[in-house]
Amino acid sequence: PTTTRGVRAAYEMIVVSNRLPVDYVESADGTPGWRSSPGGLVTALEPVMRAEDGAWIGWAGVADREFEPFAHDGIEIIPVPLTADELEDYYEGFSNDTLWPLYHDVIAPPSFHREWWDAYVRVNRRFADAAIEAAAEGAVVWVHDYQLQLVPKMLREARPDLVIGFFNHIPFPAYGIYSQLPWRRQVIEGLLGADVVGFQRAADAGNFTRAVRRLFGYATRGSIIEVPEEDGELRRVVARHFPISIDAAGFEEIARRPEVQERAAEIRRNLGDPETIMLGVDRLDYTKGIRHRMKAFGELLRDGRLSVEDATLVQVASPSRERVETYRQLRDEIELMVGRLNGDHGELGHPAISYLHHGYPREEMVALYLAADVMLVTALRDGMNLVAKEYVACRFDDDGVLLLSEFTGASDELRQAVLVNPHDIEGLKDAMIAAVEMPKGERARRMRALRRRVQSNDVANWSATFLEALTGAGKIPAGVSDS
Ligand code: GDG
Numbered sequence: 302p303t304t305t306r307g308v309r310a311a312y313e314m315i316v317v318s319n320r321l322p323v324d325y326v327e328s329a330d331g332t333p334g335w336r337s338s339p340g341g342l343v344t345a346l347e348p349v350m351r352a353e354d355g356a357w358i359g360w361a362g363v364a365d366r367e368f369e370p371f372a373h374d375g376i377e378i379i380p381v382p383l384t385a386d387e388l389e390d391y392y393e394g395f396s397n398d399t400l401w402p403l404y405h406d407v408i409a410p411p412s413f414h415r416e417w418w419d420a421y422v423r424v425n426r427r428f429a430d431a432a433i434e435a436a437a438e439g440a441v442v443w444v445h446d447y448q449l450q451l452v453p454k455m456l457r458e459a460r461p462d463l464v465i466g467f468f469n470h471i472p473f474p475a476y477g478i479y480s481q482l483p484w485r486r487q488v489i490e491g492l493l494g495a496d497v498v499g500f501q502r503a504a505d506a507g508n509f510t511r512a513v514r515r516l517f518g519y520a521t522r523g524s525i526i527e528v529p530e531e532d533g534e535l536r537r538v539v540a541r542h543f544p545i546s547i548d549a550a551g552f553e554e555i556a557r558r559p560e561v562q563e564r565a566a567e568i569r570r571n572l573g574d575p576e577t578i579m580l581g582v583d584r585l586d587y588t589k590g591i592r593h594r595m596k597a598f599g600e601l602l603r604d605g606r607l608s609v610e611d612a613t614l615v616q617v618a619s620p621s622r623e624r625v626e627t628y629r630q631l632r633d634e635i636e637l638m639v640g641r642l643n644g645d646h647g648e649l650g651h652p653a654i655s656y657l658h659h660g661y662p663r664e665e666m667v668a669l670y671l672a673a674d675v676m677l678v679t680a681l682r683d684g685m686n687l688v689a690k691e692y693v694a695c696r697f698d699d700d701g702v703l704l705l706s707e708f709t710g711a712s713d714e715l716r717q718a719v720l721v722n723p724h725d726i727e728g729l730k731d732a733m734i735a736a737v738e739m740p741k742g743e744r745a746r747r748m749r750a751l752r753r754r755v756q757s758n759d760v761a762n763w764s765a766t767f768l769e770a771l772t773g774a775g776k777i778p779a780g781v782s783d784s
Contacts, residue, residue, distance in 0.1 A: 313355070314440065315443070319448040321362070342445070346764055350375070355377070356377035360382075382427075387420050390419075390421075397622050406472070408682060415483075425491070443767075447469060453495035466499065470545065471501075471684040472508075476512050479508070489513055497541075503541075546759050546760045547691055553695065556694075565672040568668060573610075575610065577611060580672075581677045584618075594679040594729070595616070598614050601733060602645075602646040609652070610648075616657065617666075618656065639656040674701060676692040677733075686709040687711075696748055702744055705719065719736050
């Protein structure tokens, strides 16, 4: 069979995500091309996609452009177009200014606009239609993240033959917060179209299951939800956690390259060879707790518990969602804080904070991880936080201290980190000092344990576990719960 656009409609495995694993780029002279954006998801799914005759459905990153499907590195790429207005309402609006703050425990106030919701429904329909058209009989369709929560139900209605998985990369909030959403029933109905709904933490799966009970009264047993169908039959949906991870071996391989280690040493020298380099790496986002981290660091300098000759903070804040007003404000606040801290505490040749508002190649990130004595992950809420896992994966020298917020999914697994509540500024300061002063033996002991965890649950393991749960979904006996 062929689709209207001439694509062979026979893909056995389809991934649907807001963004494609490739970006459309035009070089300076206007030559168009495609560049892979090597994220963790691509690395994890590439082998499966190649082996299973897979296709990836998503947006190419530019508005008001339509592209024909094409093959890229053995994966069929099926671009879904978005207009500039849809980008504003569905993506920047409903996804990033309604769902994102709501699902991160309303750290910032979510905006609710009916026209954003209408665009969200419309765009979810377009993604679903692309999958409906491209999927072979009985194919596996794996839908990703909060931008596409209505897609599972749309798929099931049109194609009951499909095996449908959904994975939520961000937290799922407690009912008291979730219930603010004017479209709370529609979103849950959308998700329940899947056979397996995956979350980062057991707590997220629990919040989802409770919301299902509160809003619909469906019976749930452990990770199984019994959804009544129109014919009176009960359909079982699995809702449980599958903590995402990274390509740990890939990161370690980069870290072991001599030129990357040389670059790490150079970074140290350039910073004036301080005793301690602290590092933060985040998208510039209010969920990441960048202000809390800088406040604590500033007070340690003010109180003389740290000095700029001995300790310096490098903060990479990669540009993110710059057209959303909350993100513009956050950038201004952070940059004001950096200026104040450097003005108050910096000395010639010894700034308090080196603040970098750019994205870097992965090799440079790894060199920074190697140069950092203390890695600061102080998110106020974070689905997982891959930066924490990347830092650990790179430290084959068994050195370095990970300071990690309890409000990250990663803290469920990385128990040997120095765990902190970032809202508690005094506690955060004490933890930072404890990290700076931690004896070498203890650093090595903790890092070894952390590394074992990240190596054993890497991203290949994550996708295999999810797909196993999905393709064996019918076989899971009722009442099985997970710990
Ligand atoms: C969402 C959830 C969940 C950042 N700056 C640069 C750069 N990065 C890379 C990091 C890391 C990734 O971006 C960020 O991942 P995180 O997990 O830390 O955070 P989110 O972007 O918020 O991701 C999160 C994740 O989805 C996966 O499910 O863990 O909770 O919010 O890989 O290294 N990479 C490069 N240059 C940069 O400047 N190369």
